[in-house]
Amino acid sequence: MRSFRIYIALLPGLWAAVCCQGTAAVHPLDPLNAEEIARTAQLLRDSGKVDAESRFAMIHLHEPPKSAVLHPAPGAPPPREAFAVIFQKSSNHTYEAVVDLSARRLSSWTEIPGAQPALLGADAMVAEQVVRADPRWREAMRKRGITDLRNVQVTLWSPGYFGLPEEQGIRLGKALTYYRGQAENFYARPIEGVTAWVNLNRGTVIKLEDTGQVPISREVAELDPRSIGKQRPALRSLEIVQPDGPEFALRQGEIEWQNWSFRFAVDPREGLVLYLVRYADEGRVRPVMYRASLSEMVVPYGDPAPGWYFRSPFDVGELGLGSSLTPLRRGLDVPENAVFQNALVADEGGAAREIPRAVGIYERDGGVLWKWRNEARRSRQLVIATNAHLGNYDYRFNWVFQQDGSIAMEIFLTGIMTVKGVANSANHDESMYGHAVAPGLVAVHHQHFFNFRLDMDVDGDTDNCVVEMNTESAPKGPANPFGNAFTMKETTLRTEKDAQRKLNLASSRRWTVTHCAQKNALGGPVGYTLLPGENAQPFAAPDSWLLRRAGFLNAHLWVTPYQAAERYAAGDYPNQSHGGDGLPRWTHANRPVENQDIVLWYTLGVTHVPRPEEWPVMPVHQTGFRLVPNGFFTRNPALDVPR
Numbered sequence: 001m002r003s004f005r006i007y008i009a010l011l012p013g014l015w016a017a018v019c020c021q022g023t024a025a026v027h028p029l030d031p032l033n034a035e036e037i038a039r040t041a042q043l044l045r046d047s048g049k050v051d052a053e054s055r056f057a058m059i060h061l062h063e064p065p066k067s068a069v070l071h072p073a074p075g076a077p078p079p080r081e082a083f084a085v086i087f088q089k090s091s092n093h094t095y096e097a098v099v100d101l102s103a104r105r106l107s108s109w110t111e112i113p114g115a116q117p118a119l120l121g122a123d124a125m126v127a128e129q130v131v132r133a134d135p136r137w138r139e140a141m142r143k144r145g146i147t148d149l150r151n152v153q154v155t156l157w158s159p160g161y162f163g164l165p166e167e168q169g170i171r172l173g174k175a176l177t178y179y180r181g182q183a184e185n186f187y188a189r190p191i192e193g194v195t196a197w198v199n200l201n202r203g204t205v206i207k208l209e210d211t212g213q214v215p216i217s218r219e220v221a222e223l224d225p226r227s228i229g230k231q232r233p234a235l236r237s238l239e240i241v242q243p244d245g246p247e248f249a250l251r252q253g254e255i256e257w258q259n260w261s262f263r264f265a266v267d268p269r270e271g272l273v274l275y276l277v278r279y280a281d282e283g284r285v286r287p288v289m290y291r292a293s294l295s296e297m298v299v300p301y302g303d304p305a306p307g308w309y310f311r312s313p314f315d316v317g318e319l320g321l322g323s324s325l326t327p328l329r330r331g332l333d334v335p336e337n338a339v340f341q342n343a344l345v346a347d348e349g350g351a352a353r354e355i356p357r358a359v360g361i362y363e364r365d366g367g368v369l370w371k372w373r374n375e376a377r378r379s380r381q382l383v384i385a386t387n388a389h390l391g392n393y394d395y396r397f398n399w400v401f402q403q404d405g406s407i408a409m410e411i412f413l414t415g416i417m418t419v420k421g422v423a424n425s426a427n428h429d430e431s432m433y434g435h436a437v438a439p440g441l442v443a444v445h446h447q448h449f450f451n452f453r454l455d456m457d458v459d460g461d462t463d464n465c466v467v468e469m470n471t472e473s474a475p476k477g478p479a480n481p482f483g484n485a486f487t488m489k490e491t492t493l494r495t496e497k498d499a500q501r502k503l504n505l506a507s508s509r510r511w512t513v514t515h516c517a518q519k520n521a522l523g524g525p526v527g528y529t530l531l532p533g534e535n536a537q538p539f540a541a542p543d544s545w546l547l548r549r550a551g552f553l554n555a556h557l558w559v560t561p562y563q564a565a566e567r568y569a570a571g572d573y574p575n576q577s578h579g580g581d582g583l584p585r586w587t588h589a590n591r592p593v594e595n596q597d598i599v600l601w602y603t604l605g606v607t608h609v610p611r612p613e614e615w616p617v618m619p620v621h622q623t624g625f626r627l628v629p630n631g632f633f634t635r636n637p638a639l640d641v642p643r
Helices: 012-019 036-046 066-070 121-133 133-143 315-319 545-549 583-587
Strands: 055-059 081-088 093-100 105-111 152-157 172-180 189-198 204-210 249-251 254-257 260-266 271-281 284-298 339-346 350-374 375-390 393-402 407-415 420-422 436-440 441-444 448-457 465-471 486-493 510-519 524-532 555-560 598-606 618-630
Touching: 036 055, 036 093, 036 105, 036 350, 055 260, 055 339, 066 254, 066 350, 121 133, 121 152, 121 172, 121 189, 121 204, 152 189, 189 420, 254 375, 260 339, 260 350, 260 375, 260 545, 271 393, 284 315, 284 486, 315 375, 315 583, 339 545, 407 448, 420 436, 465 524, 465 545, 510 598, 524 598, 555 583, 598 618
Parallel strands: none
Antiparallel strands: 055 081, 081 093, 093 105, 152 172, 172 189, 189 204, 249 254, 254 260, 260 271, 271 284, 284 448, 339 350, 350 375, 375 393, 393 407, 407 618, 420 441, 436 441, 448 598, 465 486, 465 510, 510 524, 524 618, 555 598
């Protein structure tokens, strides 16, 4: 059988753009290069504010004002600045710094009272060392028949916050234990019931909870061919052919493809960030978005047991999505025709760490673009992809640009489910908060929530409005004698509190960002519509600590007027936060959002009720949303796509 083959012809200029990093910035939104990261750390050390004990929780670009990027002063580029979060272990204090890289000076140094930055690699090392040395923990292992502690894995979890006395005034972590043995997938063998509370600054176990012995599973959950067993025959070759090279052009962090243009960068906290998303429409370059990123994500588990109730990691704010990106592999994570971009993030010592192949860019077949009778066009799509490894889960994020003027966000969830060891997985009392996936193992019910910050600039950076669209049945009567009519009601959201909205399946609710002052050639508004996909509501109690700390879960849509400092839906420091930060705090002012430079915040959720078919590794679960033009064009913009 004849196979399709791939031929990738990359221009030398394209290779230079992909491969060469560490050169001088050519755009104010370029991420920090290696020299700038090192210079930031050194300037902070030279200032006397940072010493050998200090940890750099984050160093990234301090983005210039939006107005300076969109409307630059001739001959006066904005200063190149870095933003840093510094944690002082001995004093348990957190500081923010802005460094002027152009002038080589410290511009600001601010203490952030009560803030705990994201968990660091040093925290995990401390937790493992002190837990292993703790006599109570060692006794708990002995009671379970474990004498060789080299076979035990200790993992650190963010602790959340629950108003308990032990949580006050310290940097806290909670350590869980697994029996690894010689296995790679230690998640299949939890040592259930043992939770160590660790003061990460002092390096002490302040509390050890042991709720009783549960048999350790004998489950073998490895993923190598020998462990899996008999495999189906190898598949015949299926390859992509691009003999003339890719259709897109990539130049110093900017992509042009099929009327689209945008910039991208990897932020250590948010992961992949898109900037300056524009569409060339009959000779006119039209703005769509200024900035798009994953603002926060949280994964709450639904088991009230002592070793489980606190498990609700904020993976963006408590761990760092960009710092958790993994290298993409051609032919596995991305197709063979992908082009790669490396990324740089700062480590805790202030040095640049390179993540090779952090971003993959490729074209793919998108199915039928449009068809009527004998006329049809095949769709091509541009994908810009990243993959983050966060504990037991892997998350794939794809921004997908399409020839019809639409943009999609695709999220793929896979990895290893977090399981609970039980004596009898068939016992309802032991499995009521999860589902059995193997003998003695229950995968606990949980949810995944993602909040995307979409700084919309539909046809300009001001004068945007948000219109809610609800479809309603028309009342049956003389004007609707057969009862088949329905209408769509449009309501402009005028203030922040008006704009805290939830999905409504009954009315097919969606939202359109319009340019309030402009009309298209048909006399209608110029806009882009957010089309929701799969979604969920949290099952945590309304007054739970989870919903206090992740208040953005209380609405699927939030709208705020643009403020550069308002970037993270759960606030700047969700680790051990007491709640109320981020969107709930900002929107309390109830600012106007009509005829403004506005930001959409969209929350989407997945409720994961585990299945045996998802063990020992989950088949990919896909979710996401779309942004589609609505009056932005006056006809199908993909009519000109050739056969």
